[in-house]
Amino acid sequence: MTRTVLVPHDRLAGWVERFSARHGEPVVVRDGTGVTLQSPDGAEAAYDGAEPPGDFGIVLVRRGGYAVGSVEGGALAAHKTGTRYVQGQTKAGGWSQQRYARRRANQADALVEACAEVVRRIVPEGSLVFGGGDRPLFAAVLEQCDGRTPLVPAQRWLEVGDPKFVTLLKAVVDARAYEVRLNALA
CATH class of the missing domain: 3.30.420.60 (eRF1 domain 2)
Structure with missing residues (x-):
């Protein structure tokens, strides 16, 4: 991975939609709470899918x-x-x-x-x-x-x-x- 972006908690679903629109429908790989999106064009995005802390x-x-x-x-x-x-x-x-x-x-x-x-x-x-x-x-x-x-x-x-x-x-x-x-x- 070469760079990291912060995606606000309430905007993750929209971010994933825009990622899919730009790079094609990704294969979603889950490993525990980790999520990796692997797109057909080679683009990858990975994040920890655990719910962020509230308190x-x-x-x-x-x-x-x-x-x-x-x-x-x-x-x-x-x-x-x-x-x-x-x-x-x-x-x-x-x-x-x-x-x-x-x-x-x-x-x-x-x-x-x-x-x-x-x-x-x-x-x-x-x-x-x-x-x-x-x-x-x-x-x-x-x-x-x-x-x-x-x-x-x-x-x-x-x-x-x-x-x-x-x-x-x-x-x-x-x-x-x-x-x-x-x-x-x-």
Whole structure:
């Protein structure tokens, strides 16, 4: 397979119809929950046909902000976004560079703590959690949520821009979407 596309949960049937119209009626091969569409022209599409999760958490965090959501039945049930200033890199040298590095670290720690507080408040304990943004900051947020039933990080990482409310809404759709792997002919 050469590329992957996300197909929203509620649009999979239409996507399969359009795939069939472009490439001919495919042979459907099932292996457990895996589905592979093999078209007469050589185009192939494969995806996991299991029902996507309906209840989960989302934590999007980047330097400068976060967006946290709790999803129930496939819809955003609770959410909170916030910003925290984290200074960027500086070209100053010597003591100034070290001072700025400490300041950045302290600001990043404050961001992680603020985000973790929101996660503890709105994401149910033991939830599957989709992450997006900065991986080390996401890992630090989950680590800060100690003292609870551990949150379970999802395998799929969400590629997101600035963690804002609209980004969170798109992340809910992307988290529930099917990852369809296509070969070069599809």
